[in-house]
Amino acid sequence: MTLRLAIVEDEAPARARLRRLLAEHADLEVVLEADTLPAALASLPGANADALFLDIALGESTGFDLLDQLPPPWPLLVFATAYHEHALRAFEVAAVDYLLKPFDAPRLAATLDRLRARLADTDPLPAEEDLRRLQAAMPTPAFNPPPLVITERGQRVVVPLDEVTHLVGSGNYVELHTPQRSYLMRATLTQLASRLHPAQFLRVHRSYLVRADQIAALTPRGHGDAELTLRDGTTVMVSRRYREALPEGLRGR
Structure with a gap:
């Protein structure tokens, strides 16, 4: 090729x-x-x-x-x-x-x-209606994980997980996004993913974790990738490589 x-x-x-x-x-x-x-x-x-x-x-x-x-x-x-x-x-x-x-x-x-x-890796992604149907049936985690604590200007700041809509990783830092603002945390995305419930926060790309109940729509893109739209209007790319992070039925066939 x-x-x-x-x-x-x-x-x-x-x-x-x-x-x-x-x-x-x-x-x-x-x-x-x-x-x-x-x-x-x-x-x-x-x-x-x-x-x-x-x-x-x-x-x-x-x-x-x-x-x-x-x-x-x-x-x-x-x-x-x-x-x-x-x-x-x-x-x-x-x-x-x-x-x-x-x-x-x-x-x-x-x-x-x-x-x-x-x-x-060019398998097609499932249609948007599959996402909506399966998201409605997605189980809710049966526990309350502890909040994330970051250091900001010398102060400890507590960020409740139920306020976090998605996380963006770059090297040894992660941006925690909430509807009000974003926070910068010194950690890798892989480290944070290991602390979060996999049914609550989905790894959809090497640089993104999204909270499952914030997903509003999925739009297929080229080369097997797709774009997730969150409830607040934020768009996040989902990589075909991380299809196994999605609930069964959202994975490419």
């Missing part, structure tokens, strides 16, 4: 270097290059790209501006940028990887392996 790639990068030297590194892989084809947001918006929908290498800074615009205007389904996303501070937001839009410039050939090869693995 040929991996069809698009590159959106405003710096010509960076585009040229990425092309040189990609040329070492025989199963790749660069089908699109764009250096501005308007050029990318005009070309990407018809490019049929499997994956998009996207810079954060695009002149006066950003890669996130592009995603806000790009109609779904998106290609698989890989951010390639010099700005480390946007990593959490990148994974909130379900990026497959986040490459910090200057990255080398082995680091890029690892990213390409991730893309190949994602594209190889």
